[in-house]
Amino acid sequence: MLVVTSPADETANTVIRALQERGVHVARVDPADIGAGLTFSARIGDGRDWWSGQLVTPSRNTHLEKIGAVYYRRPSPLRSDATDEQARLFAINEVRHGLGGLLRNLPNSRYVNHPGATERADFKIAQLQAAAHLGMRIPNTLVTNDLDAAREFALHHVHVIYKSFRSVPVTPDGRVGAIWTQRVKPDELDYSVSMTAHMFQEKIRKSSDARVTVVGRQVFATRITHPDDAIDWREGDWDDLVYGHIDVPEVIRSALYAYLEHFGLVFGCFDFVLEDGEFGEAWTFMECNPNGQWAWLPNFGAIAQAFADVLLEGWWP
Structure with a gap:
């Protein structure tokens, strides 16, 4: 299992621990470490139509052909020690297209999520249009x-x-x-x-917010209530937030599966605002972070296990 992320990524750490509990061999790399902290080599040809080679860090020597899945999280911004600005930008672009291109095209690997799908789904313009097309209410x-x-x-x-x-x-x-x-x-x-x-x-005149984390076919929904009825619950002291379980209506659940399929995603963090209505609560889609944080949620342990499930599906005994 390959985890592509920065060193201080607690969300990734929770998934790594869940994988290690199942006996999975995990290699963690950050493309920004290229140099003494990360070397790689890959070949194609000589009768092979796939890339073969290895990624080497101070603690791991990982053969590309043996990687069954990739958890692509949040690698650090690429950097270069070159003092000349043109040389620095050139070196960064070469890493992005060389090592970055390799990490996006590993043979026989399941991606959660593939960075190309994440980038496509990261535009709020596309998110709102997809949600509306799938029948979800939007502002x-x-x-x-x-x-x-x-x-x-x-x-x-x-x-x-x-x-x-x-x-x-x-x-x-x-x-x-x-x-x-x-x-x-x-x-x-x-x-x-x-x-x-x-x-x-x-x-929207909301009564509360909902954060819905979907991993594969598993759905984890949390009601978030702010005591001051803030427009944005992220603002202020998070210790003041009140969390509670909430059931996701079947019509919303089906739309979320279709949304992930539309963008080629396996996972997404959806934000809704909830409004009291004559026939119950109305759910209004606000956005979906295709690479969102969830380790702060009360049910983070179950979410980590869901990630382990989808990452291992189809290749891990």
């Missing part, structure tokens, strides 16, 4: 850099939120920032809207 959404369109949307829907497409990049000195989902009023919108792309959505 009215505008994506734009047009100030007039943004103001018109905010005036029409009255209660509107802004949500960034991606997290804030880490600063050169290592500081991490975040832009939480926030309320937007028409008079707060100005010329800066035209400078980049923005996503505005009609605010």
Whole structure:
């Protein structure tokens, strides 16, 4: 079993422990370690139509042909010690296409998830369209850099939120920032809207949130309630959050399976907002992180075992 991720990945650690409990031989690599921390060689030809070779780290010598599955998590950003900027970028791109290309095309390996599928499913534009096509309820959404369109949307829907497409990049000195989902009023919108792309959505009057983690055919759902009824439950002290079990309606469950199949995914972390309605709670799809975190959830142990199940399926005795 090959695990591709950064050294400080606790989510991956929980899966590795579950695999080791089953006697699986696990090799962990981070492409950013190329050099003294990671060497590789691979060949094709001479009658072979697949890549054969090895990955070597200080603790493992892994033959490519013996890798039955790949848990592709979150490798570190690629880096180079070259002082010349052009040489640095060239070296990074060579690693991305050489070692990175190899790790994406290992023979006879099951991927959870394949990085190509993860990248395709990482665009919120694609997520909302797929969810709507599969019959899931979504919020009215505008994506734009047009100030007039943004103001018109905010005036029409009255209660509107802004949500960034991606997290804030880490600063050169290592500081991490975040832009939480926030309320937007028409008079707060100005010329800066035209400078980049923005996503505005009609605010749902939610009663709580739901995080639904799907691994293969196993579904793990957690109700998340914030005591202050925050728009974005990620903001503030996570110790104040209240977690509870929630049953996923069969129609939603079926749509989630279809969603994963649409993008070629084995796993995804889905976020819904729940709204009290006349006929019970209404589920509104917000997004799906195809490589999301889940080790903080109360049922993380069961989720780790589900990962072990799907990674070993079909090749591990």
